[in-house]
Amino acid sequence: MKFKTDEKDGVVIVTPKGKILDGSDTNKMRDKIEELVRIGARRMVIDLGGVPHMDSSGIRILVAALNGLRKEGGELRLARITTKVEDLIAITQLTGQFKTHPSVEEAVRGFSSPN
Amino acid sequence: MARRLSKIPHGVAFPSDQKFLAAVDRYVEQELKKAGFGKDVIADVAISVSEFVNNAILHGNRQDESKLVRLELYHAPGQVTICVEDEGEGFEPDKVASPLEGENLLKEVGRGIFIAKMLVDSVEFSRGEKGGTRVKLFKKLPV
Numbered sequence: 649m650k651f652k653t654d655e656k657d658g659v660v661i662v663t664p665k666g667k668i669l670d671g672s673d674t675n676k677m678r679d680k681i682e683e684l685v686r687i688g689a690r691r692m693v694i695d696l697g698g699v700p701h702m703d704s705s706g707i708r709i710l711v712a713a714l715n716g717l718r719k720e721g722g723e724l725r726l727a728r729i730t731t732k733v734e735d736l737i738a739i740t741q742l743t744g745q746f747k748t749h750p751s752v753e754e755a756v757r758g759f760s761s762p763n
Numbered sequence: 764m765a766r767r768l769s770k771i772p773h774g775v776a777f778p779s780d781q782k783f784l785a786a787v788d789r790y791v792e793q794e795l796k797k798a799g800f801g802k803d804v805i806a807d808v809a810i811s812v813s814e815f816v817n818n819a820i821l822h823g824n825r826q827d828e829s830k831l832v833r834l835e836l837y838h839a840p841g842q843v844t845i846c847v848e849d850e851g852e853g854f855e856p857d858k859v860a861s862p863l864e865g866e867n868l869l870k871e872v873g874r875g876i877f878i879a880k881m882l883v884d885s886v887e888f889s890r891g892e893k894g895g896t897r898v899k900l901f902k903k904l905p906v
Contacts, residue, residue, distance in 0.1 A: 670817045678797045701806045703813045704875040712871050732806055735791060740874055741863050752768040 649699075651677045653684065659756045660689040662713075668706035673696045690722030693755040698730030706733070707740055714745060720730035723747075727755040774835035779824035779849075787816050787834060798838045800904065806841060807882040808902050814879035815847040815898045821847030823896050837867070841904045851893040856888045 649665040658678035662681060677697055684692070692713060697705070714724045726748045729737075731746065737743055768775035768786055775790055777783045791812050795805045815833055824830035830850040837844045860867055861876040878884050883902045891897040 667788065668814055669784045685838075690830055703817070704808050704872075704878050705817075707874055707878075708871045711869060715869060715871070729883055732803075738879065739878060741868065745869070 649673045649677070653680065654735040655665075655740070656752075656756055659693055659751060659759055660684055661693045661695060661697040661756070663698065666700075668702035668709070670703060671703035672675045674705045674709065676728055678709045678712055681709065682716060682727055685716045685720060685722065690717065690720060691759045692717060692722065693725050693727050693749075695752050695755075696730060696733055699733055700730055701732040702736060707736060707742070710746070711742070712739075723759065725749060725755040725758055727752045771833060771835070773837055774846075775832065776831045776833045778828040779815065779820045779826050779830050779832055780828055781820055781826075781833075783820075784813055784817060790811055790834075791836065793855065794836050794874070798842065798843065800838075804847065804902065804904060807844070807901075810844055811879040811882040811900055811902075812847065814875040818854075818875055818879075819847055819849035819851070819896065819898075823851030823854065827831060831856060842902065844899060844901050846899045848897040849896045850893045852889070854888065854896040855891060857901040867895060 649664055649668050651662060651664040654661045664677060694710065694713065716725045726746050728751060729748050738748065747758065749758055768777045768783065768790060788809050789808045791804045792808050795808060816834065819832045820826060824832065859876055860873060862877050867873060870883040883900045885901045887899045889897045
């Protein structure tokens with residue numbers, strides 16, 4: 649799994665690509681998100697369109713990002729979530745914790761709308 | 764040079780290092796594909812195996828690379844059985860807290876075994892030949 653980060657309209661966009669399995673790449677992504685929040689990111693989108701599946705380390709990243717942003721008064725949104733990842737979030741009963749959007753653009757726009 | 768999985772009868776064995784997770788994942792996917800399993804079943808079984816292998820590396824063998832994780836794979840028409848065995852001190856699955864209860868829901872860790880169980884039809888824990896944990900997981904093709 650590789651990932652990149654971008655910024656658009658004041659929103660940080662994190663884009664992982666590939667199956668997320670535990671290991672050094674996953675730790676790097678988690679550390680990067682933590683660093684971004686530490687230096688001021690408060691609005692974040694994780695674009696999951698390139699992630700066909702993930703193990704619990706992927707859920708760990710999402711929950712860590714959610715908790716870290718909430719703690720600082722920020723917000724996380726997920727974009728382009730794939731079926732298997734959506735299933736995993738449902739299995740772990742976290743569906744209600746994440747706002748999801750069919751595209752990155754809609755997720756970014758979501759920060760300026762009430763819902 | 765990347766280290767490789769060592770072939771054993773019906774499976775592979777490898778040192779306790781998370782670097783092998785991706786190779787194990789590819790191995791399971793390839794074997795199940797060759798056996799004719801569908802994409803969805805392969806994805807679920809591969810993730811379940813990945814969780815148990817990771818557990819064996821981190822908690823069973825405590826990342827001691829002198830200890831091996833063994834993975835055996837048996838398939839028959841319409842079903843697959845996979846065993847993951849470590850060389851650790853053993854494991855008490857009943858002592859694992861539910862990740863769905865109370866404040867556990869938003870904890871970062873503690874979901875691996877829960878997810879692994881949910882993605883297959885059955886999971887059995889026993890002691891391995893060297894005293895470690897042996898996990899046997901079973902999955903049937905959906906009818």
